Amino acid sequence: MGIIKKLPVYAEKVPGGGIVTTSLEMVLNQARARSLWYLLFGTACCAIELMCTGASRYDFDRLGMIFRATPRQSDVILTAGTITTKMAPRLRRLYDQMSEPRYVIAMGGCTINGGPFYYDSYSVEKGIDHIIPVDIHIPGCPPRPESLLEGCLHLQEKIKKEKLSDWQEK
C-alpha cells in the first residue's frame, strides 16, 4: 500500500491532479469491493448457514467471494458463530494477522450482543465490538443466507464509498 498512500499528496500539486486521484480511487474501490476473499472462520450455528451460502443454491462465488484458509490472504473476516471468552484472544490475533484493507462482518445475534446467550451465560462475549472493529452487523440466529448475501452487498457499497484519504491516517 506504500505507493498508493503517497500518491494523492503528489497528485494534488499537479494542476487537474484531483481527477487522477478520484478516478484511481474509483478503480481501487471497485476492485476491492468486487473481490472480497473471506476467512473460513465458523465457530457455531452460523457456520452451517455460511456453508449453505457458499454452496450451490445461494453461492458466494457469484459476488466474487471465495473462502481462504489463512488470514494472510483474506480481506473479510466473517465471524460466524458465538465468540466465548476463551475464543476472544484468538479472534483478536486472527484479525491482527490479516493484511491491511480488511473488513469484519459480524454474522448472527451472538456476535452483535451475545444473542440467545446474553442472559445467564458466564463464558460468552456479549458481542465482538470491543474485540475487533466491526463493519457490518447481520442480525438473525442464524441469519438466512439471503440476509448474509445482503450484508455482503452492503459491505461492497461501503467499500465503494471509501476515500483514498481514509488510508492516510490508518
Next chain:
Amino acid sequence: MNGIIAFGELHGVFAWLYDLLASTGLSQPWLDVVRYTVLGAMMFVVLALIALFLVWWERKIAGHIQQRFGPMRNGWHGWYQTIADAVKLLQKEDILVDARDKMVFFWAPVLCFVVAFLAYIAIPFGEGLIVADLNIGILYIIAITTFTSISLLMAGWGSNNKYALLGGMRSAAQAVSYEVPLVASILVIILFVGSLSMVDIVNAQSGFMYNWFIFRVPFGPIAFVTYIIAATAEANRTPFDIPEAEQELVAGYNVEYSGMKFAMFFLAEFVNGFTVSAIAVTLFLGGWHGPLDGSFLPSWVWFFLKTFAVVFLLMMFRWTYPRLRVDQLMEFAWKFLVPVTFANLILGAIIKYAGWYW
C-alpha cells in the same frame, strides 16, 4: 504455408521489423538484445492475459461442475473478476514476518513467477511463432520447469511456519519422484523424432491426424497417459496438490504470503498448468498442425484450441478427484509410473529398431 493469409503471415511483419531495426545502425549484439526483449515482452503480455483468462475459466468451470454459476456479478458472467482480484491484491498490505528468512522469503515468489514464463521461449505457438527455436528445446523446458519446486521449497522454508515447511518438503518429494516418469515418457517421442528441437518434433507429426504421436500405437497412447499424470503432479494440481493441501496444511507453502507475493504464486500456478498442457500438445497432439493435411485455420488457432482442451482436462481432474497422501503419491510414482514408462521406452526402441512405425 497455410492456404489462408492470416496472422500466420507473421514472417513478413517480422522481416520488415528487422530491416527497420538494422537500419538504425546498431552493432550486432545490441540488435539481438533488442529483438529478444521485444519478443519476450510480447510473449509475457500474451501469457499474462492467458493466465488471467485461465483463472476466470477455472472458477467458471468449477462453478458449473458444482451446480452453481461461479463469478456472475462482475461484468457479463464475471469476465473482469480476475482483473478485480489482481488489482485488489495490488493494494493488499505485504506482511513480512520478523522471524522469516529474508532473502529466501523474498526471492521465492520471484523465482516461481519468472521460471513459469521462461519455459515459453522454446514452445512454438504456431508456424514460425517461436521466440527462439533452440536446438535443445525440450531439454531446456524440462530443466526450467523443475525450478518451480525449488521455489516452493524456498517459500516453505523462508516463511518459518510449520505448515509451510511441511508443504515445502512435500513439494520437493513430489517433484523429485515425478520428474523421472515425465522425462521417460518424453524420451519415447524424442526417440522417434531424433532431435530435441520443438519445431522438429512438431514437423515430425505433420500430415494427417494419424501421424500425431498420440495415435502411434502402442507406445504413443501409453506415453501420453503417463505424461499427463506426471505433468499434473509437476503442476501441483489435484490429485497431486499436496504442497498446497487446503484441508491439511491450511494453505501449504503460501501460508505466510499476502498481497502481490501471493498473487505471483497464484498466477505462476496457472501458468504452469498452461505450460504443461502446451508441452503435451507440442509433443503428442501435433503442435500447430490441423487434423487434415492442409488445414483451413491459422496455425496458432489450432495450437490454442488443443492446449485449452488439455487445460480443461486438467481442470476436470481437479474438481473430481480426492487428494493422494504423501507416501501413496511417491509409491505410485516409483512403483507404477517409473516401470511403465521405462517399459514403454524399451518398447519404443524395439519398434524403432525393427522399423514397424510409420
Next chain:
Amino acid sequence: MGGLKTEEFIVNMGPQHPSTHGVCRLMLTMDGEIVKKIEPVIGYLHRALEKICENRTYAQCIPISDRFEYVTAMSCNQVFSMAAERLAGIEIPERAEYIRVIMLELNRIASHLIFYGVTAMDIGALTPFLYGLREREAIIDLFEMTCGQRLTYNYIRPGGVSKDLPKEFVPQCRSTIAMIKEKLNDYEGLLNENPIWLARTKGVGYLDPKLAIAYGVSGPVLRASGVDYDIRRDDPYSIYDRFDWKVCTRPNGDTYDRYLIRLDEIKQSIKIIEQALDGLPEGNIKAKVSPNFKPPAGENYARVENSRGELGTYMQSTGEKKPLRVKMRGGSFCQLQALPHFGTECFIADLVAIFASLDIILPEVDR
C-alpha cells in the same frame, strides 16, 4: 543414518482450521508427517447451555436445546421434550408421534448429507460437498415449510409439535425422498469405487470395538466397528417399533466403513419416512399442556439416537416450573475423548480423514 538428531515438533491444528469443523484445537506432537500424540484442547465454544437451562421453564429450554446440537436440532428438541414429558407424565397424541418421527429422520438424512460433503472435502474432493448441500437444501425447504426456520427449528415441544403439517408437505416430502434415493446412486458412483478414495480411507483409523465401548463411543461410529447397538431399537422411544427397518452395522471399523454406514443409514431413514408418511393418522398435534407446567419432583435420563451417536439429556426437577439441573450428553464428546487413543501413528492427512469420519461438531463437546 542413526546419528542424525531428529526431534518431534508440536503443531497446533488450531481453533481456526479448515478441517476442524468449528473451534476444536488439536495439539499434535509430530515426527515429520507422522502424528505421534494428539491432545485435544476444547472449551472454545463453551456457552454454558446447562447454566442457562437452569433459569428457564421447560418450554423455554427448547430454543436453547436447538443450539446444543445445531446440525440435527430436531433430535435435541425431541430429547428435551421427551425428558420433560416423562417427568410430567404427559401423553402425546398419535399424529404428533408420527410427525416427530418424520422430522427426526429427515433431519438425520440432512446431517448425513453434510457429513458426506464435509468428509469428501476434507479428503480433497471438493465437488461432493456441493452435491451434498444441494440435496440438503431440498430437505431444508421441507423444514422451512413447517416450522419456518432453516437450522434451529424449535418445532418439537413438550406435549407434541408446535404447528401442524401444511397441506403440500406430504407430496413434497415424497418427491424429495424419491429424489434423494435416486441421487444416492450418484454419490456412490462418485466415491465408493474411486481408487484414490479407497486408498485414503480403507484401513485408516481402525477403532477397536472394545475401545469404542470403553470410551462410550456411540452411533454410526460404534456400529461401523461391528457393535450392533442402536437406541431406536434397544432402548425404544417414540414409535420406532412400529416400522420395519434394519440397524446396519459394518465389520471392520475403519474410515471407509464409517463413510459407508452413513449412506446405509440414509437408506434406512428413507424407508422409515415412507412408512411414517403412509401411516400418518389425523388428529390434534399437541396435548393440553400449559407452557410453564410444574412437573412433580423426579429425575430422568432421556436418550435419542441422532446422527452423531447417543444424544442424552438428564433432567432433574423439584416441582417448580424451572428444572433443577439439565445435563446434556452428546456423541461427539466421547468420540473426541477416544480420538487420541486410536488416531495416532498415522499421517496428518490420515488424521484429517479420521477426524472427518468421526463427524465431530463442537457444540456437543463444549456445550
Next chain:
Amino acid sequence: MTKEQLQTAITEKLGDKMTLLDTGRHDLMYEVKRENLLEVCKTLKDDESLAFDYYLNSHGVDTKEKFEVVYNLASIIHKTRIDFKVILPYDSAEIESVQTIWPGANWFEREMWELYGINVLNHDNLTRFLLADDWDKGFPMRKDWDAPGFIRMPEL
C-alpha cells in the same frame, strides 16, 4: 431382559449397597454410599448377569444443601439401562474416580471438577479444559455462584 429381572438381579448381587429410589422416571434410580462406590461399580461391570460395560454419562448436581453425583450406565449385551447417584455433603465434596473401571469417565469427571468443584480422587489429568485458561471466578455451575459480568434473566 426386562426391568423387573434387572431389579431382582441387582438386589441379589448388591442388595445392601444399592437402595432403590422412587424418583427415577422410566428407568431404575438407585442410591449408593460414597465408601462402597468403587466396589459397586466393579461388580456392575464385571458381573455377567449385569454387564454394565457401557458408560453413558456422569455429572454433578447442586441441590443448594448437598451435592449429588449421578451416573448413567447401560449394558450392550442385555440392552438394559440403570442410573445411580452418590450424595455428597456440601463441605467435603470428594469422590473416587471410576476411570479405572470405565476409561470413558475421564472427561466427565474432569468437567464435574471444573464446573462444580467436586474433587475427584486419583484422577490422572484433573486440569481445566472447558473454561478460559485464566478463569479465577470459582465454580460457575454452583447455585450460589455469582460474578460481576453475570446477568440473570429477569422474571417475566
